[in-house]
Amino acid sequence: MSSISFLGQVDRMFEKAAAHTDHPEGLLKQIRICNSVYQMEFPLKRDDGSIEVIKAWRSEHSHHKLPTKGGIRFADNVNEDEVAALATLMTYKCAIVNVPFGGAKGGIKINRKNYSEGEIERITRRYTYELVAKNFIGPGIDVPAPDYGTGPKEMAWIVDTYRSLTNDPLTAAACVTGKPVTLGGVRGRTEATGLGTYFGIREACSYKEDMDKLGLKTGLSDKTVVVQGLGNVGYHAAKFMQEGGATIVGLAEYEGAIYNKDGLDVESVMAHRKATGSILNFPGATNIKNSAEALELPCDILIPAALESVITGENAGRIKAKIVGEAANGPVTADADATLLDQGVLIIPDVFLNAGGVTVSYFEWLKNLSHVRFGRMSKRFEQASNERIVRAMADAVGIDIPAEDFIKATAGADEIDLVKSGLEETMATSYMEIRDIAQRVGTDLRTAAFINAIDKVAVSYKELGIFP
Numbered sequence: 230m231s232s233i234s235f236l237g238q239v240d241r242m243f244e245k246a247a248a249h250t251d252h253p254e255g256l257l258k259q260i261r262i263c264n265s266v267y268q269m270e271f272p273l274k275r276d277d278g279s280i281e282v283i284k285a286w287r288s289e290h291s292h293h294k295l296p297t298k299g300g301i302r303f304a305d306n307v308n309e310d311e312v313a314a315l316a317t318l319m320t321y322k323c324a325i326v327n328v329p330f331g332g333a334k335g336g337i338k339i340n341r342k343n344y345s346e347g348e349i350e351r352i353t354r355r356y357t358y359e360l361v362a363k364n365f366i367g368p369g370i371d372v373p374a375p376d377y378g379t380g381p382k383e384m385a386w387i388v389d390t391y392r393s394l395t396n397d398p399l400t401a402a403a404c405v406t407g408k409p410v411t412l413g414g415v416r417g418r419t420e421a422t423g424l425g426t427y428f429g430i431r432e433a434c435s436y437k438e439d440m441d442k443l444g445l446k447t448g449l450s451d452k453t454v455v456v457q458g459l460g461n462v463g464y465h466a467a468k469f470m471q472e473g474g475a476t477i478v479g480l481a482e483y484e485g486a487i488y489n490k491d492g493l494d495v496e497s498v499m500a501h502r503k504a505t506g507s508i509l510n511f512p513g514a515t516n517i518k519n520s521a522e523a524l525e526l527p528c529d530i531l532i533p534a535a536l537e538s539v540i541t542g543e544n545a546g547r548i549k550a551k552i553v554g555e556a557a558n559g560p561v562t563a564d565a566d567a568t569l570l571d572q573g574v575l576i577i578p579d580v581f582l583n584a585g586g587v588t589v590s591y592f593e594w595l596k597n598l599s600h601v602r603f604g605r606m607s608k609r610f611e612q613a614s615n616e617r618i619v620r621a622m623a624d625a626v627g628i629d630i631p632a633e634d635f636i637k638a639t640a641g642a643d644e645i646d647l648v649k650s651g652l653e654e655t656m657a658t659s660y661m662e663i664r665d666i667a668q669r670v671g672t673d674l675r676t677a678a679f680i681n682a683i684d685k686v687a688v689s690y691k692e693l694g695i696f697p
């Protein structure tokens with residue numbers, strides 16, 4: 230596999246799925262190719278007065294819908310192939326979860342640990358300047374977001390720079406997502422990918438026919454789970470899986486893994502790690518020194534949520550999980566994918582399962598354009614209606630509802646409730662769509678997800694009148 234580039238692997242997946250469609254060759258080529266890549270080099274004045282040249286990219290894979298959308302990563306191994314491949318995946322991911330954006334991705338080739346905060350700010354602002362200068366950013370053009378090595382702080386610098394360089398006071402906040410809530414961010418963005426992972430797996434486990442094939446019952450309550458990575462995605466996925474009734478039997482971090490067949494309480498493990506600096510030696514759990522071995526633990530659901538390419542041709546045959554939920558990007562290599570499918574494993578693909586982040590970013594963009602917090606117009610109205618209904622019902626049956634229950638039963642939806650509910654709807658509906666295709670075509674979920682994406686992008690190009 231090593232001889233095939235990341236973009237080559239994505240394109241290979243595309244070709245496999247495209248073979249199940251009947252779109253004309255020219256249209257398929259237009260969907261597959263990357264529309265534009267802007268490679269830039271700009272000077273950074275370092276704190277010691279020296280000048281360093283910084284290399285960076287922004288790639289917009291598809292303009293079939295605007296704006297394009299995708300994160301910006303700061304990493305010293307970023308390269309053009311990776312940025313283009315990730316932009317391509319963003320196009321498919323957005324289409325799969327019905328987020329009306331094209332795909333994009335940005336990268337700055339730096340190891341942020343080697344730079345002061347002031348230098349990171351100057352790099353981020355200069356990168357934004359370059360994007361503005363070449364029309365590669367804007368609420369209706371291209372909307373970046375955080376990715377590896379970036380977070381709300383960088384997004385705040387981006388929106389501030391964009392606002393100061395453009396005459397766009399009304400919509401400027403929508404030029405980037407993943408902002409702090411005080412700067413127009415949306416509540417629920419932090420946990421969105423982990424929560425979306427939970428909603429996606431829960432949906433997959435709700436089909437009796439599919440669970441029968443795996444020898445499992447429907448629902449999460451009888452399921453054992455192993456999660457690799459306790460960062461943003463892994464921690465939230467593990468937490469929501471536990472709250473949803475599953476038993477977390479294994480957790481892995483880079484320092485090692487822990488296992489307890491009777492269950493691990495995620496919050497207690499996090500507290501233990503904070504106190505001791507490691508997940509190892511958690512009371513009642515068995516230590517596993519080699520973290521990667523955690524992937525081979527007996528469990529029903531394995532959630533790799535740390536790195537790419539952790540399940541390979543080498544270890545795939547030893548995976549015991551019946552369901553693999555790809556929370557990380559690209560955790561299963563192409564040859565491992567084939568082995569797992571041969572073993573009858575249900576793989577819930579990354580291009581669907583970790584789309585919670587971009588889905589909630591879409592909600593943030595909508596909030597910025599409408600200039601109103603979700604729930605502001607309806608919360609009190611809903612609450613008053615609920616109160617009337619509950620009071621009428623209580624009077625009709627002659628019961629007194631305790632005040633605390635009354636408040637819970639009648640509350641109107643706030644921003645966080647609406648974001649979570651929108652995410653739940655998105656993940657459930659999208660899973661149904663790809664499952665239907667998988668059944669109709671007789672293929673795995675990853676291929677079905679790609680077919681779904683190709684069909685949707687094809688419809689957009691046809692609507693634009695570009696293809697008959």
Ligand code: NAD
Nearest residue numbers: 422458459460461462481482483534535556557558583586
């Ligand atoms: P993160 O940096 O917050 O977490 C990654 C965690 O994995 C860290 O805690 C790290 O210590 C741990 N880790 C590193 N090496 C490990 C190893 N060998 N074994 C076990 N654990 C290890 O990153 P994240 O935002 O949670 O992203 C995780 C994955 O999810 C990445 O593949 C990312 O591309 C993908 N993803 C993230 C988002 C998002 O919204 N954050 C959205 C889509 C996809």
